């Protein structure tokens with residue numbers, strides 16, 4: 001009886017964690033047909049240009065991101081807590097030699113992703129780009145609060161690779 005109680009308690013806990021994730025107010029993946037504005041973003045070592053964005057609530061933005069640095073960088077739309085949670089995943093990608101300083105080993109990434117989904121780095125709110133690569137994110141800023149765009153390649157967030165998002 002006690003065991004069942006503990007198990008259901010743990011299940012409730014797991015459930016409320018995933019609920020918390022769903023309720024993270026960061027907006028959601030947008031549709032191309034809803035895009036109201038395109039913003040070009042350049043990533044360098046270790047900063048974004050521009051390094052802040054003024055966005056109206058409800059806007060759907062198409063971010064055209066290019067990595068002009070010499071290192072791998074990420075453009076990740078989230079809040080500070082999510083960035084912190086994401087960083088160990090990125091560290092694991094480095095340990096598994098998926099993420100190298102200046103390139104992404106895509107073969108290794110697919111191999112590891114077959115075993116551990118988080119190693120595939122497929123998140124609709126982020127793009128991970130090797131030098132000279134380009135990527136696109138379409139994001140709908142509805143119900144978004146306390147957003148920051150940041151790079152979670154190990155050390156980069158700590159080095160200040162964060163862009164402010166001012167929502168009004």
Ligand SMILES: [Cu+2]
Pocket residue numbers: 046072073074151152153156161
């Ligand atoms: Cu970076």
